[in-house]
Amino acid sequence: MAKTMWNAVVAAGAVAVVTAMTAAPAGAATGGVSYSQVSVNGGKPIVIGVQEVVSVPVTFRMSTTRTWDWQPLFSLYRGKLGSPESDTLYSAFGASDHACPTKGRGSCVIDDGVLDIDPRYTIEGNGYAGTWKSSAELSLPGGDSVFTDLNHPVQVQRATRVTVNAAPEPVVTGKTITVTGKVTRANWETHSYQGYAGRTVSLQFKADGASSYTTVKKVTSGSTGSLKTTVKAAKSGTWRWNYYGNSTSGAKASTGDHVIVWSGVRVMHAR
Structure with a gap:
């Protein structure tokens, strides 16, 4: 099954940056969007070496009253969600094209999501080891997005x-x-x-x-x-x-x- 990949970081030294919005616990609606059944790497820590891209399995369920343009984008972050100073940790996120139909509404389940992390480009130092928060972005018509804190901590470790x-x-x-x-x-x-x-x-x-x-x-x-x-x-x-x-x-x-x-x-x- 083909996967659609978003926000791929391809330039050397580039780091993906979250630029918006408002945080809320998983299960609570932020702008009419809520998430549940979140699983990252099967509950195990994410262990990262020095060169190899790590592909992390991600699953979750989204429910919304909004009409969206793209499937939700999952990422890890530290700091305040929506702050330009916050760190994010991902190279790309993708899921099967059938998971959430484009311009859909209601609920959908992403059960084969993959978060890619390339340590050569997305990790800025050893201080990135530790506990990270998780978030999801839902893209809306007109270029707007709704960011939600999934209230699901993830441990990141040095190999x-x-x-x-x-x-x-x-x-x-x-x-x-x-x-x-x-x-x-x-x-x-x-x-x-x-x-x-x-x-x-x-x-x-x-x-x-x-x-x-x-x-x-x-x-x-x-x-x-x-x-x-x-x-x-x-x-x-x-x-x-x-x-x-x-x-x-x-x-x-x-x-x-x-x-x-x-x-x-x-x-x-x-x-």
């Missing part, structure tokens, strides 16, 4: 990365395994990943044949985000680091590193 290496491989039962790694976080000002110091990261193990990981110990990352600890080899399985995130940084687990543990006993065959 993290975690690596792992367990050695030696293989290892004899009872010997020491050294597990290293690194946790880094997206820097939206330099557009690179940098070491994330002072983070509590869980070392986890999944034995061969097991269905889930178990936390073995917790380690604090060093000044460059480095991780290092030792464990005793007991059985073959997979090791990983798992960072659970915080209000401004996304959760992330490393890939697993499998280590074979053997007894070290050689069987001599008679000739």
